Every structure is written in structure tokens, then in C-alpha cells.
Amino acid sequence: MTKQRKFVAGGLVIVAAIAYLIWSGVSQSVVYFVTPSELLAAPVANKTYRLGGLVLPGSLTWDAKSLALSFTLSDGKAQVQVKHRGAPPDLFAEGRGAVVEGAWAREGYFQASLILAKHSEEYKAPHDGADPGYKELLKSLRGKDKGK
Numbered sequence: 001m002t003k004q005r006k007f008v009a010g011g012l013v014i015v016a017a018i019a020y021l022i023w024s025g026v027s028q029s030v031v032y033f034v035t036p037s038e039l040l041a042a043p044v045a046n047k048t049y050r051l052g053g054l055v056l057p058g059s060l061t062w063d064a065k066s067l068a069l070s071f072t073l074s075d076g077k078a079q080v081q082v083k084h085r086g087a088p089p090d091l092f093a094e095g096r097g098a099v100v101e102g103a104w105a106r107e108g109y110f111q112a113s114l115i116l117a118k119h120s121e122e123y124k125a126p127h128d129g130a131d132p133g134y135k136e137l138l139k140s141l142r143g144k145d146k147g148k
Contacts, residue, residue, distance in 0.1 A: 031048050031049065031050050031101060032049055032050065033049070033050045033051075033052060033099075034049050034050070034051055034052075035051070035052060035053060035075040035077075035078075036051065036053050036073055036074055036075045036077070036078040036079060036080040037075055037077040037078035039051055039078075039080060039104065039110070040078045040080065043104040044104060045103070045104050045105065045106045046103050046104075047103060047104065048101065048102070048103055049101070049102070049103065049104070049110075050099055050100070050101045051073060051080060051082070051099065051100050051101075051102070051110055051112075052073070052075075052097070052098070052099040052100075053073035053074050053075045053080070053097070053098070054073065054074050054075070054076075054095070054096070054097055054098075055071050055072070055073060055092070055093065055094050055095065055096055055097075055098050056071070056072040056073070056074050056079065056094070057094045057095050058094065059071045059072035059094065060093075060094045062088065066085075067085050067086050067087060068083070068085060069083070069084040069085070069086065069087075069088055069115075070082070070083050070084075071094075073098065073100065073110075080109070080110050081108070081109040081110065082100055082102075082109065082110045082112050083105075083109050083110070083111055083112065084100070084102075084111075084112040084113075084115055086115075088115060088117075089115055089116070089117040090117070091117035092115060092117040093117075096117065097117075098115060098116065098117055099115075099116040100112035100114065100115050100116070101113055101114040101116070102114070
């Protein structure tokens with residue numbers, strides 16, 4: 001084998017190794033977004049998903065001592081029991097949307113490792129002087145040194 005062929009062969013091995021590392025890294029970091037009905041149609045244990053839905057009223061339980069959080073997510077068609085260990089985000093509540101990242105457990109529930117509370121994208125400033133926060137809004141807009 002000539003020097004040139006060895007160089008080309010070595011280059012091909014390096015390119016193949018880099019391509020494999022990129023492919024494996026991307027395929028491991030891909031997280032699919034599913035709804036409860038999509039997840040229950042074909043659950044795959046230990047595969048990472050992002051599950052989105054509405055937190056059903058009356059389903060939320062949280063033990064502050066053990067940090068065990070349990071709730072049910074629904075998309076209106078199906079319901080999925082979700083378990084998480086840790087404190088919920090500030091905007092997380094019953095009757096609100098949430099997205100959880102985790103995996104389907106063989107025991108029949110979704111084990112969440114991350115909770116993202118959804119919120120409205122619309123901001124409406126208070127317009128009425130009787131609305132809570134109206135005076136605080138005006139105060140912040142005027143600046144603290146003007147003081148009215």
C-alpha cells in the first residue's frame with residue numbers, strides 16, 4: 001500500500017468515526033413531544049419523552065417532607081399519572097397546562113425528571129385603578145425617585 005492510500009484510508013476512518021459520534025449524540029438527545037393519548041397508544045419504557053397536557057383539578061398531591069409530587073395530565077382524550085421528586089415550579093398548579101420530561105415506567109405511570117409550567121404568552125397591563133397591581137405598575141413606570 002502506498003503512502004497516499006494509507007492517508008486516504010486513515011482519513012476515511014476518522015470521518016466515519018466523527019460521523020458516528022455526531023449521529024449517536026443527536027439520536028440520544030432527541031426528545032419527542034407527545035400528548036397523553038399518543039403516549040398511551042404505544043408507550044415505550046425507558047424512552048425519554050416530553051409529555052404535555054392539562055393538570056387535572058383534584059389530582060395534585062405533594063409531600064413537602066419527601067418532595068414526592070404526583071398529578072394527572074390530560075389532553076381531553078386520555079389521562080396519564082405523573083410522578084416527580086422535587087418541588088414544583090412556581091406557575092405549576094391544577095387546571096393549568098404543563099410539560100413534563102421523563103420516561104414511561106413499566107409500573108404504568110410517567111416518571112418525570114423535569115416539569116415546565118406553561119403560561120399565557122399574552123401580557124395585559126392593569127387598566128383600572130381598582131385592579132391589584134395598578135398603582136405598583138404606575139409607580140414603577142414613574143421611577144422611585146419621583147415618588148407619587
